[in-house]
Amino acid sequence: MSEPTVTQDLIQHTEQPTEALAGVRSNRPRSLWRDTWDILKRRPIFWISLALLVMFLLMAAFPSLFTHKDPSYAQLAKGMDPPSSEAWFGYDLQGRDVFARTVYGARASIVVGVSATLLTVLLGGVTGVLAAYYSRWLDAIISRVGEMFLGVPYVLGGIIILGTIAPAQTSPNEVMIMAVVVLVLAVLGWPILMRIARSAVIQAKHQDYVQAARALGAGPIRIIFKHLLPNSLAPILVYSTITIGSYIGAEATLSLLGIGLRPPVISWGIAIADHTRYIRTGAHAMLFPALFLSLCVLTFVMLGEAVRDALDPKLR
Amino acid sequence: MVEVLSEPGSRGTTGGALLEVDNLHVEFRTRAGVAKAVNGVTYTVDAGETLAVLGESGSGKSVTAQTIMGILDMPPGKITGGEIRFRGSDLLKLPEDQRRKIRGEGISMVFQDALSALNPVFPVGWQIAEMFRMHRGASRSDAKKKAVELMDRVRIPGAKDRVNDFPHQFSGGMRQRIMIAMAIALDPEILIADEPTTALDVTVQAQIMGLLAELQRDSNMGLILITHDLGVVADVADKIAVMYGGRIVENAPVHDLYRNPAHPYSKGLLESIPRVDLKGQELYAIKGTPPNLLDMPTGCAFHPRCPYKRDNCVTDVPPLNTVSGTRGSACHYWREVIDDSAS
């Protein structure tokens, strides 16, 4: 047992309403999620990241709200023209509107980031919960397999897998291209989430309330879904939010190396890759997609950290 | 103040007691509001004297001790009033480097959980020796020799061989002894023991309490014993301060308080102890729950739980009334309480 500092002890104590106070506080049930929301809504950083998130999501879902230009319409004559009142972000190498392409690029980046994260959570979450709950040999196997995947450097793993199974250049189906990248990100990223889920579940597993449920005769399904998962969700949620951001960055990295997304998909990573060589003559064609990319990654990271701070009882 | 410190032989020269806590107020600013942890605590300890501070969790007993030691987390803690006089000078007004000197040499502290209070990556002997090197500038070998002496003094068997062992290699009782060795290393005039035996078993608790009493006798230290255990208090204390809701509700010499409590809270605590002759009967129980520090009851903090409650208890904060010579009770109706408990 660790010695609670006075402050913690005191805060714990002050969080126990007396009979008298309980009446004042009304009968409103207060779950921990509700408390978290109460804290979140008082944080400016949460509102800023939320506003940015809404903007990016709108951009991904309805790009035409932001621009009515066609991102694929090329006017070679205007290639690399700098920003002007006509085209705010200028034109790219092939004379396409950079603003339109940046707006349209949000979709691929966010779709890849979100779906790769969902797949990661699914893979890592299920394996992590199983490893923690059944422990012994299943835990040993899952943990070792996870370590093998973690041992592979990200970019190297990406090059190997994408180099082997990437769809042939001749069949550029947008969905297929994205699906392969999603798969690669999730396959290389699940062990981290598995570890987070595993340690969270192991921690919850040793709590007395799990023993109490077992003493009542509760089976594994009930214990996992009613007791372990709800109490391990917080770290998984926080990490997933941050992961979306880092996957968007990773997608750009892979695209920059020429093994991630590629035309006809429009993405920030591709835009950056296409124009790195022209950084001295026309930085705008690379700068704006890079700016959006950074902002988008930052949005998810900030959001994740805001949620983490709110969930962390020590910071309350 | 430095001059005073340089002559540790002279004790209690300023006329007042060795340590005087005077009307101390401490608050904690938390997300949920301001928690008033200590609301005007006053007590004194003299050389060779044992003061027991008795109270439940959240009563402010540990916060007061940490304020005396100068180890309160600030923020969220904030000292909003009062003085802590050690040998007549107010510790709260001293610059940090002088306070650091008093910590360990003047006043030192033993914590409840020795395992987390000791550094796990250093041998215990090194940690004890560090006190001499930091405060006295002793050489490495001298300090180590002193450390072995101290470990002998707190009765750690085979001290010479164990001086290089790490904290986790000792049992709970032995770790507490090491903590005590560190606390008495510089011959402090006041030792604060914050629940020193709560984490220990009964038979080990008896050993540790015996050791503390012996060390106190040998060096004439003033001892502040912070506890919630009425048995331990009865065993060792000279005088008692009972705390409730950040206030001292009763202070008295130990025999007087147990024989004849003058505050309804202390009376209730004593009556709720299971007794052989009342076996099978319902225990007396103080109703309700301890106060919420964020939302203290008005008037007397104990009034929602008090069987003596009248209208003015809800509105007026009772002062610490003088019962007799050194006794005080913060109850409007202390005469009634003391009459009831005498019968």
Place this chain on the structure above:
Amino acid sequence: MTAPAEPILEVRDLVKHFPLTQGIVVKRQVGAIKAVDGVSLDLHRGETLGVVGESGCGKSTLAKLLMALEQPTSGSVRIKGKDITKTRGAELKRMRRNIQMVMQDPYTSLNPRMTVGDIVGEPFEIHKDVVPKGGRRRKVQELLDVVGLNPDHINRYPHQFSGGQRQRIGIARGLALQPEIIICDEPVSALDVSIQAQVMNLLERLQSEFNLAYIFIAHDLSVVRHISDRVAVMYLGKIVELGRDADIYERPTHPYTQALLSAVPVPNPEGREQRERIILQGDPPSPANPPSGCRFRTRCWKAQDICAEQVPLLQIREGSSHPSACHFAEVNDAVGTH
């Protein structure tokens, strides 16, 4: 208080050794922690058996074994004649209705993500045939009322309650299936002094109301004495003395019981200077490597050669009416009454 014919709970030669292993891939057993090492006891309907002992004596492991949360290495735990350690599946689930527990820590024993209604109602979710679905909410509110909580607080979460109130929630959950036996594992030691008496009174009231049998595990000797009809004293995995409360507290014959009683500080300063104390030396040895023969001999002032050679059995000794596991058991007048 005299025992009716058939005990409701019979524990015989219960042993739990936790293996100590070394190696990461291939695990070798290098020893065992002998947490519980041959415990036998009976519990009768409506009776309270107190179990006292210091940390590491195996009392919490004993509780887990009785609750079938751990599998014993050997021995049996019979509830109404049926051995719970050999029961599995649906049959075990049905047996669990008869034996429930109240845990020590009111902060970790309640799932923070569930409402009080869900926590107290969970037994009915698991054992669906006990109360029909429509009646469960009413039943939960009744239970809250029984333990002295406001039934309207059914939708609140545990962190909205104080420690004492949370312990009441835990008790309500334990009562839900109307068990005949409740294992109380240090039920008041985490509570504030002024709250302990409230919870003790509640436990006693429930016992007489529902004719419950308690195994009351605690380290606080005065609390155990107050509630128990009989008391078992444990040391390093074994019961060293077992008897009626007056036998144990007034006429203890085992040196460890005597030392334990004499070490408890008496909450009365009168005559403290004259009080005689048996202060034991050192700490209890590790249960991974207990002394041969009598386990207490390393700290015992009576120890002789025989103590190292022969394990003293828990049996009635000369000059006493209750069993004691000491070769030299005798009443010691120096040990005062508590």
